[in-house]
Amino acid sequence: MVLAWYMDDSTTDQRLPHMSPGALVSMETVAALGVNHWKVNFESYETDGEFRKLREDEGYTYMDVIEISPKKLPSYDEKIKMFYEEHLHDDDEIRLIIGGTGYFDVRDKADRWIRIECSQGDMISLPTGIYHRFTTDSKNYVKAVRLFKGNPVWTPINRSEETDSHRARQNYIESFSLVGCT
Ligand code: KMT
Ligand code: NI
Numbered sequence: 001m002v003l004a005w006y007m008d009d010s011t012t013d014q015r016l017p018h019m020s021p022g023a024l025v026s027m028e029t030v031a032a033l034g035v036n037h038w039k040v041n042f043e044s045y046e047t048d049g050e051f052r053k054l055r056e057d058e059g060y061t062y063m064d065v066i067e068i069s070p071k072k073l074p075s076y077d078e079k080i081k082m083f084y085e086e087h088l089h090d091d092d093e094i095r096l097i098i099g100g101t102g103y104f105d106v107r108d109k110a111d112r113w114i115r116i117e118c119s120q121g122d123m124i125s126l127p128t129g130i131y132h133r134f135t136t137d138s139k140n141y142v143k144a145v146r147l148f149k150g151n152p153v154w155t156p157i158n159r160s161e162e163t164d165s166h167r168a169r170q171n172y173i174e175s176f177s178l179v180g181c182t
Contacts, residue, residue: 007020014084017103030114063146064146067099086158093132099120103118129168
């Protein structure tokens with residue numbers, strides 16, 4: 001089962017769980033934010049019929065693999081910092097974790113951070129316009145399949161006052177009725 005929880009306010013090491021006591025969040029709460037989760041047979045994802053069908057159904061035509069580790073990822077420190085800056089994208093962010101463990105943090109309707117723990121076999125999609133960030137856990141290792149509809153664009157749009165009125169953000173707020181919330 002995938003675990004999600006509200007984060008504590010501590011600003012120490014981002015790779016620690018930062019779980020507020022008694023703060024588990026259900027996947028229904030997470031789904032209400034437009035975040036979807038599937039279990040995928042990660043060992044045979046390349047040939048797995050279900051995974052292929054999911055890709056076809058959702059139109060995820062592009063696929064590559066990213067290995068996030070100090071040794072494997074060029075400019076590792078810079079990239080880790082970039083992933084952990086609060087941002088949104090003009091497109092959905094879809095990942096299947098095939099190695100290691102990572103945390104996808106997403107903002108809930110009241111602007112609180114929910115941390116979603118993803119390990120081997122967890123596939124997650126974050127909707128266009130959701131504020132989020134990513135980090136590995138203390139083991140500093142994640143291997144993930146990245147999916148995309150069409151030609152991939154990974155550019156993060158970091159949160160600022162301007163991004164609140166960004167079209168992708170506005171569409172997100174309308175779709176998930178966050179109107180009136182921060
Ligand atoms: C992003 O945009 O937040 C990422 O690509 C995260 C790293 S992929 C597991
Ligand atoms: Ni992102």
